[in-house]
Amino acid sequence: MAQKPLLTYIPALTGVRALAAYLVFISHYAYAFDENFPHAVQRFLNEFHIGVTIFFTLSGFLIAFRYFDSFELSSGWFKQYLKNRVARIYPMYFLLTLAAFVSFYFTHDEKVTNGFASPIGLFLMHITFVRGFFDQLKFTGIAQGWSLTVEECFYFSAPFIFYFAQRYKKFYIQPLIITGIGALLVLIFRNVNWYGFFSNFTFMMLYTFLGRCFEFFVGIQLALIVRKKKLDGSSKQKLTYLGFVLIFACVWFMSTLPIPKGEIAGLHHPLGIITNNYLLSVSIALFFYGLLTETSLLKKILSNKFVELLGKSSYIFYLIHLGWMYDGLHFSFNWLNDWVFELYDKWGVDWSSPFQYDNLNVLYAFIILNGVSVLLFKLIEEPLNHYIRQSNFLIRNKKRAVSV
Template identity: 40%
Template sequence: MPTAQPESRQYFPALTGLRAVAAGLVFVHHFNPFSAEKFGWTVHTLAAELHIGVTIFFVLSGFLIGYRYLGQERLQLRTYFANRFARIYPLYFLLTTATFVLCYYLGRDTADNLLEQYVLNITFLRGLFQQYLYTGIAQGWSLTTEEMFYVSAPLAFWLVRRSAHWLWALPLVLLAVGGALVLAGRPQPWHGFFDSFDFLLQFVYLGRAAEFFTGVALAWWLRQRGGQLPFQGLTYVGLAGMLACVAALSRLHGPEEYAFGVMTWPGMFINNMVLPLVGIGPLLWGLVQEDTWLRRLLGSGPLVLLGKSSYAFYLIHMGVFQQLLYEVVGNQIVCVLLLYVGSILLYRLLEEPLNRWLRRVLGRPAAPASVARNTADVTISG
């Protein structure tokens, strides 16, 4: 099987297509179409554990951000943070604001502290508080985790460039800091701030840093050592590892419908550590370096388009927008198709134009489309 060396490449279409798949997995997790009554408990629980789409996003973020910036001895912080802000914040701010306005006027959220919730949402702080975790765009909790990685990445990259040992040491240090915050907050719990070790390991960057650093480590290996494939067929080894992890999580699923395997301690270990190392990491490595049918499929035009619009899809696939759409059309399949159409329109008409405009405003001229395609990074947020 031929391989493709990545040294001169900045953009990997297959990884953009993988982002579309990851968003689809999260959708199936949230709206499991495989009822236990019709398809059996085994199929139902396998689909229920497809929350691994979020883990795919986290590893992808670590890899693409690391691949783009690890090689820069002097990282231009203004450009780096301007790029992150322009890519992530505009669409999130607009859709979050629209969510709160709609919920208020439709009477779907009558909480007394809506303004407090709104501020915590638009500042990405809500993901640190159990009480506010699912407010606003519920699935947006993961953006708090992403943002904490983005903010800390320049320091992390500076350390890694000086010693590769930080690739494994930093996740342990961050986990220890998170554990200390959990213990410190127990006597006086405040809105569920670092509520528990379960909360830390399921929702907070400090407990999930290993997923990002698996991607960073792969980027470091490809950039610094050439990343020669250890053997052929790494793509399929990664796929097999992912399937094995999903199967293991499904076996840990409790007897109730929403007792997900990832909510158990063994499940958290599988999701946060084993899945990135034996599944997603090898899959990314294979997609970057091996010429396979899967890479060609994921890099095809339709999947790349869905991948580019996956941030918008992720934000609207569950919540008030999806609910209103379903009330109008009354059919789940039609609703899903319209959500995909809507996400593509949001990407083309709002997300990408605002991204390019903000980069100009913040001091860096927007690159031509042909150049932008070759420097794009792939994260949960586009």
């Protein structure tokens, strides 16, 4: 086997998490830029969902970088592995999902349930990550949480992917088989009316692990390449910037594609799916390779302590940037706007309100949500993460676990 990686933590890749989360945020609020910019700019920003592809490729890399040479298909190893994954993902997801459904109890916001008859049943589907297999339910609860179903499928699959990669060597066959299984499920269930369970190929390719597995495999392949290298930043190849440019070339191309009826982005066009799932992930891997092997201004920025903190709290930011918390901020900005204009009427002045512009309100929300994310990370997520890792959950703790 290859030598175990010398590094277990890479600050620049933590900063990348913040970049990915912010790209997704921009894609969801691109409408705020439509009035003052050409429509082509909004189309371009609308394709910043690529942050999700960055997350998936990064997950493939980190899990393989940490575990490929040390995994065991044994009960003890698997329990420790799952314990680490639960500590990293589950506490904040559970708490924020619970908050979303508590909010639904008071607001009856149909976005949370999308007409599903049993909110309690849907909540159980959320906390067990199975709602992500159903097209009609993928955006319920925490809408962006569908991607965690994809992540969890990868986490469960990763040890077996590593096993078959080591035993049979033909690594490239695995994503073909996995995507083929997804296609078979669509052929079986596309005429079954069960909340859109694998109901169409677009859903399977964009919202399930079976369709998006290639992104994780690209990350794994990158880990297998760099695990033998000294990641000392001495390379002069400039791949960091080449990868970065290629990423946004993919964004531009998707922004030029016709948007299928009923959809909102070029991502949903067949060429958009190919670009996002395949070409983009390779570009991202090239970008990561540059960050790992080169010293660049972009690497220094992403490794900055403040950016690193934003990266550590970006998981929470990702979970709260859509849904009840943002809706509450939006309501507050509207109330403040009305209050400010009432004051202006009393004063007899005709001034602009700081809350009357959508783009400024989006910026305010961005700043506030980042502040909330950092607070929740420091006060809840980080302590719970450490507590679970050091507890006897699933397996008795023998030594302090190493964070991934």
